[in-house]
Amino acid sequence: MADETVQPLAKFTGHKYLVQRLVLATLTGRPIRISQIRSSNPTNPGLAPHEVSFLRLLEAITNGSTIEFSYTGTTLVYRPGLITGSAEGLGASGGVLRHEIPGTNARGISYYLIPLCMLAPFAKDKVNVIFHGNGVITSATPGVGDVSVDTVRTAILPLYQQFGIQNNIEIRILKRSSPGPGGKGGGGEVQLVFGHQVRLPKTLHWLNPGRVKRIRGVAYSTGVAGANNARMIESARGVLNKFVMDTYVFSDVSTAPLVPSQDKTKPGEKKRLGIGFGISLVAExxxxxxxxxDVASPPNGGVPPEDIGKQCAYQLLEIISQGGCASKVAAPTMMTLMAMGSEDVGRLCLGRDVIGSEEMIQLGRDLNALGGSGWGLRDANTEEGEVVVSVVGRGVGNVGRKIA
Amino acid sequence: AKSLTGRKKPYRLSELARMMYNLDLSPAEVIAKWSHKDDNLDEDAEDGEEDDGFFKKAEAEDASNSEDRSVPVFNYEALEEKWQDEHYLETLKKRFASDRKSGQGEKDNDDE
Incomplete structure (x- = not known):
């Protein structure tokens, strides 16, 4: 939305919620200024590698965005352009955009995928991005708390169906990887195909959380024996079987990816990176x-797979007990899409702990700062004490599709 | 009916709605106030804010909370204990489609 009318910069501070703010700015077309990015950090002030990488991704899938950094990288001005997706001639070749993530990245690939999925329905053309490079971690990251790519695939992507966005959406895990030494880097490869672009997402009314009827999951091992998967699955099932009989956890064993070693003395040598295991469970x-x-083994190891499986099962129970129609992981996606919907009131039932989390409050504020309407809250009158959040959409939707 | 004495009851929705867009409070403070955990934490928190110079460094290095996480940090030992407690198990069982025979009754609970 590079219109000539000068819009005032929406100002934010701090490095937290950076991605969320960038996404909202892109969706609303408002330029933003973020200052004091880790300005008090004595060792690593300014933007971190994963944030820079996300900015590059944003630049690649939009046309006409400008990003300005200050000298120290602690201040950022972002003027969003049009979300073009993987259109030919704008960095993409053959309809596929290849995004390299540097080896210094410590965030899981879901850190990029979830925001990218939020942008994708509003793109002009389909979005088809391959993430590659020495920084692609497909597993969950215990250190920084990202979910695994399996969770994005099985728990986040299906949510778009509720908004009438369902065709030709896929995440392909081409190569799996766990975090490398020190939690940094991996060698995975993931492709996101998001081929369903809409003018406006449907207005959502989702008030009944229903009951959990089945649990699915993926246990993954990269570079370690597949028996780890069986051990994780067994201990997770041990906890969950009391609740749901219909539990099935898939097992995926792969070798750790081979990446060029950075050792200058031995050029051309390759090494294995990203050894570990983890499990992702999804209750429907x-x-x-x-x-x-999501739980994964820490990069230093030292946790038996039984513990990982059990922790994941308990975490799942805890998340289910929070109630509502969306968990904390999914709620930002849902709320963002609702806010981008038509000028109608959408309603979503959320657990008290979900809406009463820092992330959600900040999301509400950021939306408001970027021109969204305030959220209406009321009690859902259920035993669990859930909250119904009503959101009025902006009614702007996809600018690139306005004419078509 | 108890709206006048509402200060005593935590997690009141109207309170959250009021504080949600009060930009003087940080989200963390909003939650602390909402859950009424702040009653004695208030001063401590403010002290932390006032400190400058050397003390700020320690705060900045509190890495666990300084990045955006999507999976919160859980205390798994506490969770394990919690979910072995019969009381919690019973309350949670309500959230599950509770037919005992697997493979059946998936449709039965749909309209609940």
Whole structure:
């Protein structure tokens, strides 16, 4: 939305919620200025590698965005352009955009995927991005708390169906990887195909969380024996079987990816990177709500797979007990899409702990600062004490599709 | 009915709605106030804000909370204990489609 009318910069401070703010700015077309990015950090002031990488991704899938950094990288001005997706001639070749993530990245790939999915329905053309490079971590990251790519695939992507966005959406895990030494880097490869672009997402009314009827999951091992998967699955099932009989956890064993070693003395040598294991569990309710849990082995190791499986199962129970139609992982996506919907009131039932979390409050404020309407809150009158959040959409939707 | 004595009851929705867009409070403070955990934490928190110079460094290095996380940090030992407690198990069982035979009754609970 590079219109000539000068819009005032929406100002934010701090490095937290950076991605969320960038996404909202892109969707609303408002330029933003973020200052004091880690300005008090004595060792690593300014933007971190994953944030820079996300900015590059943003630049690649939009046309006409400008990003300005200050000298120290602690201040950022972002003027969003049009979300073009993987249109030919704008960095993409053959309809596929290849985004390299540097080896210094410590965030899981979901850190990029979830925001990218929020932008994708509003793109002009389909979005088809391959993430590659020495920084792609497909597993959950215990250190920084990202979910695994399996959770994005099985618990986040299906949510778009509720908004009438369902065709040709896929995440392909081409190569799996766990975090490398020190939690940094991996060698995975993931492709996101998001081929359903809409003018406006449907207005959502989702008030009944229903009951959990099945649990699915993926246990993954990269570079370690597949027996780890069986051990994780067994201990997770041990906890969950009391609740749901219909539990099935898939097992995926792969070798750790081979990446060029950075050692200058031995050029051309390759090494294995990203050894580890983890499990992602997703509970589905009768009304289609998805609750997810993710635990992975720490990069230093030292945790037996039984513990990982059990922790994940307990985490899942905890998330289910928070109630509502969306878990904390999914709620930002849902709320963002609702806010971008038509000028109608959408309603979503959320657990008290979900709406009463820092992330959600900040999301509400950021939306408001970027021209969204305030959220209406009321009690859902259920035993669990859930909250119904009503959101009025902006009614702007996809600018690139306005004419078509 | 108890709206006048509302200060005593935590997690009141109207309170959250009021504080949600009060930009003087940080989200963390909003939650602390909402859950009424702040009653004695208030001064401590403010002290932390006032400190400058050397003390700020320690705060900045509190890495666990300084990045955006999507999976919160759980205390798994506490969770394990919690979910072995019969009381919690019973309350949670309501959230599950509770037919005992697997493979059946998936449709039955749909309209609940």
């Amino acid at each position: 309710s009768s009304t289609g709500c998805l609750y997810s849990a």
